[in-house]
Amino acid sequence: MTRDRLIELINQIFVDQFELEPEELTPEKRIFEDFALDSLDIVDLITGLQRKFGISLRDNKDVQQIRTLQDIYDLVEKLARDNPDLIAKLPE
Amino acid sequence: MPEWQGLVPVGSDHISAAPVAVSPEISKSIKRHYRRSMGNAALFATLAAQQAVAESGLDAEILGNGRAGCIISSTIGSSSEVYESTKAVIEQRFNDLSACQFFRIVSHSSAFNVANFFGINGVQLSPCSACASSLQSIGLAYEQILAGRQELFLAGGSDEVTPIVLGSFRHLYALADSDELPPEELSRPFDARRCGLVCGEGAGILVVEEYEHARRRQAPVLxxxxxxxxxxxxxxxxxxxxxxxxxxxxxxxxxxxxxxxxxxxxxxxxxxxxxxxxxxxxxxxxxxxxxxxxxxxxxxxxxxxxxxxxxxxxxxxxxxxxxxxxxxxxxxxxxxxxxxxxxxxxxxxxxxxxxxxxxxxxxxxxxxxxxxxxxxxx
Missing domain, CATH: 3.40.47.10 (Thiolase/Chalcone synthase)
Known part of the structure; x- marks a missing residue:
């Protein structure tokens, strides 16, 4: 999976779940301040990422450090590297 | 349409009781931040409350000054969300549930969703009592105002139709069911051929306000x-x-x-x-x-x-x-x-x-x- 495809899938979560416009989704955006998400939304974000990528995130301590969209891209990319089998199952 | 619409009990072709499909254009008039914790009952209540607030000329300052409250109730917080949640739990799909799911289900969901939407920070109550819910809400608002505890309330109720509701009435032989009458004639209070109720859904929200307070702000008193x-x-x-x-x-x-x-x-x-x-x-x-x-x-x-x-x-x-x-x-x-x-x-x-x-x-x-x-x- 390419990084672009991974970003596309993550961005789709923000469009579908949080009703954000695709053009708003630039890597430097801060998810709390710029997207006005709150702690309830973060629970849904974790659920959305888990469902989309088939990975377990609820107890991942790195999740608590997420501040920007870039942070999410980096975290999922790292998990993808660590779990190539899971990521390989994703639709291209 | 939700998948459970197919489970609405129909003893004959003449029972008419389908849930309302809320147009996305209407529901999205409520921002996602507020809408995420609403089942249909709370959504109906918020849409009705918007009309009441506009007609009464209320503004954010009055609603947020601590002297305004919110008393709104329903039979069940959101019976459609109860159904969806129960189904997910039985199928062990806990992760499919939204973080807001419980906020859609709880019995006072309509009350806090409306309060949250308008920034109402006074008394919030929800005297759930099935079909007397909203009249008790209005009556309780009246009593609270008489006691001097608040100056005004958004008060009323909301409800929605699902298999939990219809199936229960039907089981008790209380749901209208007749091969002899067209659907629009099934609800016939006091009639010799009455044979049960026909379910509807929606919300009715009123502004209940201390009389002099309403006069001072020149509100239309109905x-x-x-x-x-x-x-x-x-x-x-x-x-x-x-x-x-x-x-x-x-x-x-x-x-x-x-x-x-x-x-x-x-x-x-x-x-x-x-x-x-x-x-x-x-x-x-x-x-x-x-x-x-x-x-x-x-x-x-x-x-x-x-x-x-x-x-x-x-x-x-x-x-x-x-x-x-x-x-x-x-x-x-x-x-x-x-x-x-x-x-x-x-x-x-x-x-x-x-x-x-x-x-x-x-x-x-x-x-x-x-x-x-x-x-x-x-």
Missing amino acids: AEIIGYATNCTGSQISQSDSASIEACMRLALADAQIAPDDVDYVSAHATSTVAGDREEAAAIRAVFGDRVPVSSVKGQLGHTLGASGGIETAAVLAMMRHGVILPNANLAVVAEDCAGLDLPTAPRQQPVRTVVKNCIAFGGVNATLIMRSAEAGA
């Missing part, structure tokens, strides 16, 4: 609440009885300090069930005889459950404004056990100044609200 009472049978869970309904109306008349002859119209609960209409008719006959016109708008609207008190009170206010009593739709032949009442079958032009509004609910709960038109009270 009517004055002059009396309220609620009681229960203490002996029934599936229906009320004529003795307790009569007692409830007499308590409300005493609270209003008026006599039965002072009343121009009784807005009955009458849901078109055999037992319910019989008991309420007997109670109204005992208090008012045949001197006061009586009708139930459930022939037109169906039974909107926990929302019915709010919606039907709004209908009463419209009747006051237009000087007309809405008839008992589909009343062709008055049932013997409902005889001895004045039951209009056509719109009746007359002053509608003082009105008794009843709601009756599972649990043997009764509630009676008495209103006087703004014109008569001025």
